[in-house]
Amino acid sequence: xxxxxxxxxxxxxxxxxxxxxxxxxxxxxxxxxxxxxxxxxxxxxxxxxxxxxxxxxxxxxxxxxxxxxxxxxxxxxxxxxxxxxxxxxxxxxxxxxxxxxxxxxxxxxxxxxxxxxxxxxxxxxxxxxxxxxxxxxxxxxxxxxxxxxxxxxxxxxxxxxxxxxxxxxxxxxxxxxxxxxxxxxxxxxxxxxxxxxxxxxxxxxxxxxxxxxxxxxxxxxxxxxxxxxxxxxxxxxxx
Numbered sequence: 001x002x003x004x005x006x007x008x009x010x011x012x013x014x015x016x017x018x019x020x021x022x023x024x025x026x027x028x029x030x031x032x033x034x035x036x037x038x039x040x041x042x043x044x045x046x047x048x049x050x051x052x053x054x055x056x057x058x059x060x061x062x063x064x065x066x067x068x069x070x071x072x073x074x075x076x077x078x079x080x081x082x083x084x085x086x087x088x089x090x091x092x093x094x095x096x097x098x099x100x101x102x103x104x105x106x107x108x109x110x111x112x113x114x115x116x117x118x119x120x121x122x123x124x125x126x127x128x129x130x131x132x133x134x135x136x137x138x139x140x141x142x143x144x145x146x147x148x149x150x151x152x153x154x155x156x157x158x159x160x161x162x163x164x165x166x167x168x169x170x171x172x173x174x175x176x177x178x179x180x181x182x183x184x185x186x187x188x189x190x191x192x193x194x195x196x197x198x199x200x201x202x203x204x205x206x207x208x209x210x211x212x213x214x215x216x217x218x219x220x221x222x223x224x225x226x227x228x229x230x231x232x233x234x235x236x237x238x239x
Contacts, residue, residue, distance in 0.1 A: 001039040011048045026051050116156050129172045136216050143212050179229040188233035
């Protein structure tokens with residue numbers, strides 16, 4: 001028969017820990033002797049060793065109680081292992097983001113988008129255009145990540161097409177011109193033709209009911225009267 005202090009010492013835990021396990025229902029409290037002291041048997045030491053082993057493996061106490069009270073311990077431990085694996089992956093992803101932030105890469109955008117934006121100045125795009133694209137992709141990726149990726153890949157492919165690239169570059173350069181400038185209407189017509197040739201009758205779309213496309217186009221139109229006119233002409237001709 002062991003006292004609580006002896007039990008704790010043999011197993012390698014503190015008396016306080018044993019009492020916590022009692023309070024949480026992990027280790028049954030033995031009956032007290034005539035002097036009022038708890039007396040523990042070998043079976044109690046074995047149970048305590050099992051509980052300590054699970055706790056040291058990182059199993060939460062609440063889960064240990066479930067495991068100790070039911071069957072299927074091996075399956076439950078495999079489930080816990082899977083959960084820990086998922087948490088480790090999430091922590092590793094967080095660590096990677098923190099390292100990018102520490103290195104000065106403050107954009108939460110995916111690496112491929114950051115790389116794409118870094119190419120634009122070398123293709124002839126203005127700093128204003130690059131900054132606007134960065135902000136708009138931030139909005140779209142934060143709200144519709146799957147749709148954002150599809151549309152991003154589509155836009156990235158456009159700059160690899162010399163004909164489409166020239167249209168987008170001209171669009172950027174018309175930012176400051178008068179909306180009644182003949183070049184605005186001419187570019188709108190060329191954009192209509194290119195859009196029909198590229199997509200046919202089914203334009204890229206977001207989830208039904210999403211307000212994000214209007215927010216994005218509203219931000220573009222608000223920055224330039226010429227761009228606003230081009231958007232109006234495109235909507236009129238493309239329906």
